[in-house]
Amino acid sequence: YDAGKDGFIDLMELKLMMEKLGAPQTHLGLKNMIKEVDEDLDSKLSFREAAAGELQEDSGLHALARLSEIDVSTEGVKGAKSFFEAKVQAIHDASRFEEEIKAEQEEKKKQAEELKQRKAAFKELQS
Numbered sequence: 001y002d003a004g005k006d007g008f009i010d011l012m013e014l015k016l017m018m019e020k021l022g023a024p025q026t027h028l029g030l031k032n033m034i035k036e037v038d039e040d041l042d043s044k045l046s047f048r049e050a051a052a053g054e055l056q057e058d059s060g061l062h063a064l065a066r067l068s069e070i071d072v073s074t075e076g077v078k079g080a081k082s083f084f085e086a087k088v089q090a091i092h093d094a095s096r097f098e099e100e101i102k103a104e105q106e107e108k109k110k111q112a113e114e115l116k117q118r119k120a121a122f123k124e125l126q127s
Contacts, residue, residue: 008044 003013011030018025025033034045 008042008046010044014045 002009003016004010009017011027011034014030014033015025015027018030031043034043037045040046
C-alpha cells in the first residue's frame with residue numbers, strides 16, 4: 001500500500017488500504033488512526049510506529065489488526081480454513097500481479113535497450 005515507496009503510509013495510502021480491506025474509514029477516522037501511533041508527528045505511519053503502538057479497543061487501527069485474525073471458537077474450523085484459504089489466495093493474487101508488472105517493466109527495458117542498439121548501429125553505418 002506504500003504507493004510513494006517512501007517506507008511510510010500517508011493518509012491517502014491508508015484510505016486506500018482500509019477500503020481494500022473492507023473497512024473504509026472517514027477522513028477524520030483515518031487522521032485519528034494515524035495520530036494514535038504517530039510518535040514523530042509527521043502524519044504518516046512507519047512500520048515501527050504501527051507495530052509498536054498500543055491500540056485502543058475502539059480504534060480504527062485495532063479494527064484493522066483484527067482483520068488479520070479469526071476466532072476459531074466463534075467461526076469454527078471450517079470458517080478458519082476458509083478465512084486462511086482466502087488470505088493465501090489474496091497474497092497469491094497480489095504476488096502474481098507484482099510479477100506481471102515486473103515482467104512488463106523488464107520487457108520495456110529490453111525494448112529500450114534494443115532501440116538504443118539499433119540507433120547506435122544506424123549511426124555507425126552512416127559514418
